Amino acid sequence: MSVYEDLVLGLNEAIAFAKGEQTGAIVHHIAVPIVDVAKIRAQTGLSQNAFARSIGVAKGTLLNWEQGRRQPTGPAQVLLAMIARKPSLVSELLRN
Structure with missing residues (x-):
């Protein structure tokens, strides 16, 4: 797969994820504390x-x-x- 094709695939996956579709993307939630x-x-x-x-x-x-x-x-x-x-x-x- 070319770099271009890999980028297009990644962008399409990001768009699908943003629309709420199941994509298989791994999502990491990191909690950063409120700071004083x-x-x-x-x-x-x-x-x-x-x-x-x-x-x-x-x-x-x-x-x-x-x-x-x-x-x-x-x-x-x-x-x-x-x-x-x-x-x-x-x-x-x-x-x-």
């Missing part, structure tokens, strides 16, 4: 500016998370959950 961003940042010992910069978000975004106006989602939520478990990740891996 202010607590996580405090554990790192960083200021709001430094923490926002270290995880690649605007300070305004961080403020919205800390004040509960918004919740981090997707990769940001996963990164924050990882930092919550090991606050030293910021200094070890995300150092600028």
Whole structure:
């Protein structure tokens, strides 16, 4: 099977799955916990500016998370959950 044919097959399977059809696709559900961003940042010992910069978000975004106006989602939520478990990740891996 060519790469093109494999891609078309995969896309057709994705479309069928999205329509609710049985496709044989394996679905993995991963639960990422809700995070307390202010607590996580405090554990790192960083200021709001430094923490926002270290995880690649605007300070305004961080403020919205800390004040509960918004919740981090997707990769940001996963990164924050990882930092919550090991606050030293910021200094070890995300150092600028």
